[in-house]
Amino acid sequence: MWEGLAASQKDGAMPLLLLGLTVVTGVVDSVSILALGRVFVANMTGNVVFVGFAIAGAPGFSLTASLFALAGFLLGAFGGGYFVEKYGARRESLLRDAIGVELVLVATALFISLAVPTPFGTPAKDAIAGVTAVALGLQNSVARRLAVADLTTTVLTMTLTGIAVDLRSGDVVVVARRLLAVTTMLAGAMAGALLVLQVSASAALGLATGLLLVIGALALSMTRHDVAGTPPATAS
Numbered sequence: 001m002w003e004g005l006a007a008s009q010k011d012g013a014m015p016l017l018l019l020g021l022t023v024v025t026g027v028v029d030s031v032s033i034l035a036l037g038r039v040f041v042a043n044m045t046g047n048v049v050f051v052g053f054a055i056a057g058a059p060g061f062s063l064t065a066s067l068f069a070l071a072g073f074l075l076g077a078f079g080g081g082y083f084v085e086k087y088g089a090r091r092e093s094l095l096r097d098a099i100g101v102e103l104v105l106v107a108t109a110l111f112i113s114l115a116v117p118t119p120f121g122t123p124a125k126d127a128i129a130g131v132t133a134v135a136l137g138l139q140n141s142v143a144r145r146l147a148v149a150d151l152t153t154t155v156l157t158m159t160l161t162g163i164a165v166d167l168r169s170g171d172v173v174v175v176a177r178r179l180l181a182v183t184t185m186l187a188g189a190m191a192g193a194l195l196v197l198q199v200s201a202s203a204a205l206g207l208a209t210g211l212l213l214v215i216g217a218l219a220l221s222m223t224r225h226d227v228a229g230t231p232p233a234t235a236s
Contacts, residue, residue, distance in 0.1 A: 012092075012222065015148050016218075017095060019180065019181065020214070022151070022188065023187060024106075024188060024211050024212060025154050026190075027204055028106065028135070030191075030193045030204060032069070036201075037061065044073055048070070051067065062122070062126075062129075064125075065125045069130065071130065076133065076141070077137040079138050080098065083097060083142060092223045094145065095222075108131050110208075114202050140152070140153065150162065151181055192204040
């Protein structure tokens, strides 16, 4: 069972690292939703909807934070394209360096949150939203290139659709892997929300930074087995 869930012969331990990044997504989005004025930094579908709410004058939504997040996400995805071109088929090296940059960005957001008073003012909200969105845009573009089945790390719509559709197939491993992706996102969101509500947004960003340190260390250990020219996985 484990062979098809968090590790595989084709992808090695990469699914495990992507599940870890899914937890990070849940943590970071809990900060953005609960502390930055109802803004998504990982899910741009929801963020575009929030922009519409803010323009319409709905209370509790920050137009500037949502726009900073949208611009940051696009910038991060653009940067992810640079890494994809740089490493080509060297998937482990691509993931390693992307996580390293993401770690720096989330740590920067943590530093900003610690340096300003709470509750955050508009400039701090915009800055944290923009920086974390760059990180998640980079993560999303790299996960897209890695194309490990069912592990996009940021969006679960198609994963949930696949669970419902493929229940008839009887493929327990596929359904379980998708449920695991949903569970890790849920766990990250719960942990982040508890920290934001009971401690501080900085505590949640600290958790995300710590997780990225661990995931980055694991990714670094994987690169010793990186073989240039290994073809990327094909999404199913």
